[in-house]
Amino acid sequence: MTERKVFKDLTRNGSKRPWRRNKLDNLTYAEYLLMLHYRKAAKVKECGNVLRFKKAKDGSLKLYQTWFCKSRLCPLCAWRRSMKNSNQLIQILNESHKEYPKGRFLFLTLSTKNTYSDNLNKELRHYGTAFNRMINYKKISKNLLGYVRSTEITVNHDDGSYNQHMHILLFVSSRYFKDSDNYISQAEWTKYWRKAMKLDYQPMVNVEAVHPSKSKNDLLAGVKETAKYQVKSADYITDDEQRDLQVTDDLEQALSHTRAISYGKLFKTIRKKLQLEDEDDLVNTDDPNEDSVLTDSEIVVAKWNYELQNYFIS
Numbered sequence: 001m002t003e004r005k006v007f008k009d010l011t012r013n014g015s016k017r018p019w020r021r022n023k024l025d026n027l028t029y030a031e032y033l034l035m036l037h038y039r040k041a042a043k044v045k046e047c048g049n050v051l052r053f054k055k056a057k058d059g060s061l062k063l064y065q066t067w068f069c070k071s072r073l074c075p076l077c078a079w080r081r082s083m084k085n086s087n088q089l090i091q092i093l094n095e096s097h098k099e100y101p102k103g104r105f106l107f108l109t110l111s112t113k114n115t116y117s118d119n120l121n122k123e124l125r126h127y128g129t130a131f132n133r134m135i136n137y138k139k140i141s142k143n144l145l146g147y148v149r150s151t152e153i154t155v156n157h158d159d160g161s162y163n164q165h166m167h168i169l170l171f172v173s174s175r176y177f178k179d180s181d182n183y184i185s186q187a188e189w190t191k192y193w194r195k196a197m198k199l200d201y202q203p204m205v206n207v208e209a210v211h212p213s214k215s216k217n218d219l220l221a222g223v224k225e226t227a228k229y230q231v232k233s234a235d236y237i238t239d240d241e242q243r244d245l246q247v248t249d250d251l252e253q254a255l256s257h258t259r260a261i262s263y264g265k266l267f268k269t270i271r272k273k274l275q276l277e278d279e280d281d282l283v284n285t286d287d288p289n290e291d292s293v294l295t296d297s298e299i300v301v302a303k304w305n306y307e308l309q310n311y312f313i314s
């Protein structure tokens with residue numbers, strides 16, 4: 001019998017990529033789908049079972065072939081998607097900045113009161129239309145160059161309600177800061193969001209400008225916030241199976257046919273120009289650092305072993 005070798009995938013700074021942890025969560029999620037009688041359960045369980053990598057000269061691995069289930073809540077796919085989104089966003093922001101060196105970045109967080117599962121899908125759609133309405137308000141649209149938005153849902157385990165909020169990264173012309181005809185205060189953003197959503201209460205809105213002198217770190221933090229998971233797996237994979245089943249079922253239904261992230265105006269144009277539009281390709285995460293190192297490389301194959309609960313080199 002040949003000796004088994006546990007698969008390890010290290011980043012360049014030596015940290016371990018969380019394949020195993022995400023595959024274990026994927027199996028829990030697949031189990032929940034099976035218990036809830038979702039037809040896709042069996043397919044989800046196959047997600048990322050065989051991973052084929054190319055090995056670069058420096059020993060780093062780049063995934064080049066596998067099968068991903070692409071289910072929105074799949075922890076393995078969500079992890080790949082969030083990496084891809086943040087790599088893409090960094091490239092888009094760099095390019096935008098080149099085109100408009102004086103442009104400034106703002107982070108906007110929009111939310112509403114918590115809602116319950118039967119209303120969640122409707123609310124998610126409502127967020128999208130209200131946002132599109134809002135950015136067409138004259139004072140907003142006149143200085144808006146580009147934007148990217150994503151919706152995050154968190155679960156309140158105490159009362160079973162859901163909180164959704166939208167993270168938006170806005171790129172505005174420097175005129176935005178010129179005077180009160182252009183500058184939009186937090187109170188004004190709140191007023192606009194309330195109007196666009198047609199709410200009868202004051203919603204929570206937060207806006208922060210990225211200071212040009214320290215923009216790099218602030219911007220990266222914002223990119224991570226915007227590109228991160230739509231729902232944290234810790235919200236539906238806990239030690240309470242009954243509750244997890246309810247939450248998984250609610251979210252499966254709420255998220256169907258909704259978009260996780262969308263780009264507008266200049267960001268959309270640049271994304272197209274850079275050919276970053278293939279959202280379904282979770283093998284290639286568009287990490288610009290990964291491409292240069294690949295030459296005629298060695299292939300590494302890792303296979304999931306259900307019994308031993310880990311990936312092994314085969």
Ligand SMILES: [Zn+2]
Nearest residue numbers: 047069074077
């Ligand atoms: Zn998956």
